[in-house]
Amino acid sequence: AQKVTQAQTEISVVEKEDVTLDCVYETRDTTYYLFWYKQPPSGELVFLIRRNSFDEQNEISGRYSWNFQKSTSSFNFTITASQVVDSAVYFCALVTGANSKLTFGKGITLSVRP
Amino acid sequence: DAEITQSPRHKITETGRQVTLACHQTWNHNNMFWYRQDLGHGLRLIHYSYGVQDTNKGEVSDGYSVSRSNTEDLPLTLESAASSQTSVYFCASSDSTGTGGTEAFFGQGTRLTVV
Numbered sequence: 001a002q003k004v005t006q007a008q009t010e011i012s013v014v015e016k017e018d019v020t021l022d023c024v025y026e027t028r029d030t031t032y033y034l035f036w037y038k039q040p041p042s043g044e045l046v047f048l049i050r051r052n053s054f055d056e057q058n059e060i061s062g063r064y065s066w067n068f069q070k071s072t073s074s075f076n077f078t079i080t081a082s083q084v085v086d087s088a089v090y091f092c093a094l095v096t097g098a099n100s101k102l103t104f105g106k107g108i109t110l111s112v113r114p
Numbered sequence: 115d116a117e118i119t120q121s122p123r124h125k126i127t128e129t130g131r132q133v134t135l136a137c138h139q140t141w142n143h144n145n146m147f148w149y150r151q152d153l154g155h156g157l158r159l160i161h162y163s164y165g166v167q168d169t170n171k172g173e174v175s176d177g178y179s180v181s182r183s184n185t186e187d188l189p190l191t192l193e194s195a196a197s198s199q200t201s202v203y204f205c206a207s208s209d210s211t212g213t214g215g216t217e218a219f220f221g222q223g224t225r226l227t228v229v
Contacts, residue, residue, distance in 0.1 A: 033215030045220040095215045106156040
């Protein structure tokens with residue numbers, strides 16, 4: 001069975017601070033995919049990134065970066081120089097093998113104060 | 115543009131009534147999913163389908179059913195609504211080609227209140 005743990009439930013930072021959202025996953029499959037989704041206050045779910053288990057290269061997209069470490073089963077998400085518009089709930093999710101079902105963590109509520 | 119839409123966006127119903135939430139996608143995706151979102155639980159899978167006439171139970175399927183008669187639609191039915199089913203419901207779809215793990219596209223969500 002697979003599991004995603006987002007131990008942080010709520011994080012509050014002041015604008016321009018850097019913030020890291022943690023994600024730890026569990027699976028016995030060697031082929032799997034990790035995702036991050038953002039849910040802004042408007043409620044929709046916005047896809048941010050997908051990473052497969054064979055690609056441990058870190059990724060940077062503007063102020064966002066992701067650190068994938070198989071040795072610690074973690075896929076952490078860092079926002080550099082946070083902005084108020086980053087305030088949202090962030091979900092980490094896992095898909096294993098050829099199965100397309102997403103297993104979600106419980107989400108982290110990020111509040112960025114001006 | 116392709117999209118996935120849910121209706122209604124908000125619904126209030128009474129305990130014991132049958133309720134159907136609609137989900138329609140124009141991505142031509144074979145995979146479709148229903149999740150519910152509750153505080154402290156994240157999103158949990160209710161039912162899913164990998165193609166026409168295929169349906170499967172997810173983690174929290176009791177009291178829910180789905181049917182898949184075409185590629186575009188996966189309606190979710192609450193057979194006899196209970197207060198514990200008050201939640202926000204999300205439909206999603208994803209492509210089934212390739213080796214799996216493709217990005218899922220989500221609908222806007224349906225907020226259901228059972229009174």
